[in-house]
Amino acid sequence: MxxxxxxxxxxxxxxxxxxxxxxxxxxxxxxxxxxxxxxxxxxxxxxxxxxxxxxxxxxxxxxxxxxxxxxxxxxxxxxxxxxxxxxxxxxxxxxxxxxxxxxxxxxxxxxxxxxxxxxxxxxxxxxxxxxxxxxxxxxxxxxxxxxxxxxxxxxxxxxxxxxxxxxxxxxxxxxxxxxxxxxxxxxxxxxxxxxxxxxxxxxxxxxxxxxxSSPRWLAAHGHIEKAERALAACRGMTAKQAESDFIIKKEIDEIRSSVEYEKSxxxxxxxxxxxxxxxxxxxxxxxxxxxxxxxxxxxxxxxxxxxxxxxxxxxxxxxxxxxxxxxxxxxxxxxxxxxxxxxxxxxxxxxxxxxxxxxxxxxxxxxxxxxxxxxxxxxxxxxxxxxxxxxxxxxxxxxxxxxxxxxxxxxxxxxxxxxxxxxxxxxxxxxxxxxxxxxxxxxxxxxxxxxxxxxxxxxxxxxxxxxxxxxxxxxxxxxxNDPDCKPWTSRTWAPPGYNDRKDLIDQTRAAEQHKAIAEVEHVEKAGEPSGQNGFHDSAAAENGTVKH
Missing domain, CATH: 1.20.1250.20 (MFS general substrate transporter like domains)
Incomplete structure (x- = not known):
């Protein structure tokens, strides 16, 4: 949780x-x-x-x-x-x-x-x-x-x-x-x-x-699944929740790509x-x-x-x-x-x-x-x-x-x-x-x-x-390694796909908010009160989406 x-x-x-x-x-x-x-x-x-x-x-x-x-x-x-x-x-x-x-x-x-x-x-x-x-x-x-x-x-x-x-x-x-x-x-x-x-x-x-164990060290030694579980534990998630989590998947993909390059x-x-x-x-x-x-x-x-x-x-x-x-x-x-x-x-x-x-x-x-x-x-x-x-x-x-x-x-x-x-x-x-x-x-x-x-x-x-x-x-x-980025301009730099550092933060927050809303709605449709699930309840409460 x-x-x-x-x-x-x-x-x-x-x-x-x-x-x-x-x-x-x-x-x-x-x-x-x-x-x-x-x-x-x-x-x-x-x-x-x-x-x-x-x-x-x-x-x-x-x-x-x-x-x-x-x-x-x-x-x-x-x-x-x-x-x-x-x-x-x-x-x-x-x-x-x-x-x-x-x-x-x-x-x-x-x-x-x-x-x-x-x-x-x-x-x-x-x-x-x-x-x-x-x-x-x-x-x-x-x-x-x-x-x-x-x-x-x-x-x-x-x-x-x-x-x-x-x-x-x-x-x-x-x-x-x-x-x-x-x-x-x-x-x-x-x-x-x-x-x-x-x-x-x-x-x-x-x-x-x-x-x-360090997720990156695990991935570098061929233990991708263990690396994903380690990341999930740090996020307060179960392994099952991590399988569909946007942030976990994105970070694991980055780690896997980095490890594959480094092995070469x-x-x-x-x-x-x-x-x-x-x-x-x-x-x-x-x-x-x-x-x-x-x-x-x-x-x-x-x-x-x-x-x-x-x-x-x-x-x-x-x-x-x-x-x-x-x-x-x-x-x-x-x-x-x-x-x-x-x-x-x-x-x-x-x-x-x-x-x-x-x-x-x-x-x-x-x-x-x-x-x-x-x-x-x-x-x-x-x-x-x-x-x-x-x-x-x-x-x-x-x-x-x-x-x-x-x-x-x-x-x-x-x-x-x-x-x-x-x-x-x-x-x-x-x-x-x-x-x-x-x-x-x-x-x-x-x-x-x-x-x-x-x-x-x-x-x-x-x-x-x-x-x-x-x-x-x-x-x-x-x-x-970005030739267009200088130390004094690096504060606003962000990875490809984002306009700047603020856009990265905003998109990450929006993705998590969307996921939290979807999870709460899914639980409520199934007839389970959202407050019975600590993770769902915490996520929804954080983003103001719990319905009473």
């Missing part, structure tokens, strides 16, 4: 459940990202893994720039490798099985970390092993969500991955503030060890999702860099957007936020971290709405400009006055950081993950998605490792660098990104 309708199209509970369960991969990512900032200033963690002038005296303990950078950033080396191996894993085992294997890899990394006693290298190694799982999940989950979600809610469903990243960061901050006063290793081992729960939820939960072309890694069909264009675009997401500067705050706010004179940087995390999480809900309502291009362009503006304020304030002696400057810097996070959480944070799931054709989606995500992790590593060196030399002027990168991101989106909202993944492929 359909839960609700969007643009006249039924949306089933399965679409929502698949998006939420798969998004636990994002929660794992966020939890691992958020915990390290607070771990670095926990007393027992410092005593065990930092360099101490006087053994046992935490006030003399500190991390060297190299050691701190490696502990933070080796996670990103693991995620880089994981993102690249995630593509063949997802294609070979299928999206669901691949995610379960990647959860197991993350668990191994957590165990390595919590069994360390005094060896910082073991902590760094464990984070790198966990990174293998996190990186592979970061490539697989958005792709899986985009392949299963109906086009009308694909942006929202894919953006739940980013929502869960922010939720994971916030939960990590909250757990850290609760364990920081625990005696001994429990203060930091508890934070890391709780990370075992999240992959268990994902691995077990996805197993119990019926029809949980050998899809290897080199094809991702072929100039034909704008493959190279889209690969470079995806890699650029993922790189620029890191260069917004968000992880400057998430990785080193506790250290940053200590340096501006905040007495309890744990609390400030929670404030930032809460702003990040809360504003991402707005991002779900914005990316669905206004498409992809406008939010990313406006977001880039907004983020640049507040980073400039952050950097200028910290450079003009000493925030440790000027309380007003310190407050201004925290406010500007929160306003930067507001813009990031509503635009660039969810938007880029959505685009990675819907920009590439099916035959190379896993590989191109892996290359794009790997670019994200390369810059993640560079920022994580080199930030201590850079801030030591230029301090808060580092914000000017990120401000410029945000403006560059807005320009790249305007010149090169096509608007992919409201159309099927197969239609997105057609759009990129």
């Amino acid at each position: 359909a839960l609700f309708y969007i643009q006249g199209v039924p949306i089933g509970y399965m679409s929502i459940m698949l998006a939420v369960i798969a998004s636990m991969g994002g929660f794992i990512f966020g939890f691992d990202t958020g915990q390290i900032s607070d771990l670095l200033i926990m007393p027992d963690f410092l005593l065990r893994f930092a360099q101490c002038g006087t053994p046992g005296d935490v006030s003399t303990c500190s991390f060297s720039t190299v050691r701190e950078g490696l502990i933070v950033s080796l996670l990103s080396i693991g995620t880089l490798v994981g993102a690249l191996i995630g593509a063949p894993t997802a294609d070979f085992f299928g999206r669901r099985r691949a995610m379960q294997l990647e959860c197991l890899m993350f668990v191994v990394g957590v165990i390595i970390q919590i069994t360390s006693t005094h060896t910082w290298e073991q902590i760094a190694l464990g984070r790198m092993v966990s990174g293998f799982g996190v990186g592979a999940l970061s490539a697989a989950v958005p792709m899986y969500q985009s392949e299963t979600a109906p086009p009308q809610i694909r942006g929202t469903m894919t953006a739940t991955y980013q929502l869960f990243i922010t939720f994971g960061i916030l939960v990590a901050y909250c757990i850290s503030i609760g364990t920081r006063h625990m005696s001994g290793a429990g203060s930091w081992q508890t934070v890391i060890g709780i990370g075992l729960i999240w992959p268990a939820i994902l691995a077990v939960g996805i197993q119990f999702m019926p029809e949980a 072309v050998k899809a290897g890694w080199l094809e991702c860099f072929a100039p034909e069909r704008k493959m190279l264009y889209r690969t470079l675009l995806g890699m650029s957007l993922q790189s620029l997401q890191q260069l917004t500067g968000a992880n400057y705050f998430f990785y080193y936020g506790a250290t940053i706010f200590q340096s501006v004179g905040i007495s309890d940087s744990f609390v400030t971290q929670i404030i930032l995390g809460a702003v990040n999480f809360g504003c991402t809900f707005g991002g779900l709405y914005i990316m669905e309502k206004f498409g992809r291009r406008y939010p990313l362009i406006i977001g880039g400009v907004w983020q640049s503006m507040w980073l400039f304020v952050f950097a200028a304030a910290g450079t003009a006055r000493n925030p440790q002696t000027d309380q007003g400057i310190g407050t201004l810097m925290i406010v500007s950081a929160c306003l930067f996070i507001l813009g990031y959480a509503t635009t660039w944070a969810p938007g880029i993950w959505i685009l990675i799931g819907e920009t590439f054709p099916t035959r190379t989606r896993a590989k191109q998605g892996a290359l794009a995500t790997a670019s994200n992790w390369v810059w993640n590593f560079l920022i994580g490792f080199f930030t201590p060196f850079i801030t030591r030399d230029i301090q808060f002027r580092y914000g000017f660098v990120f401000a410029a990168c945000n403006l560059l991101g807005a320009v790249v989106v305007f010149l090169f990104l096509y608007e992919s909202s409201d159309i099927s993944l197969e239609a997105v492929d057609m759009m990129y």
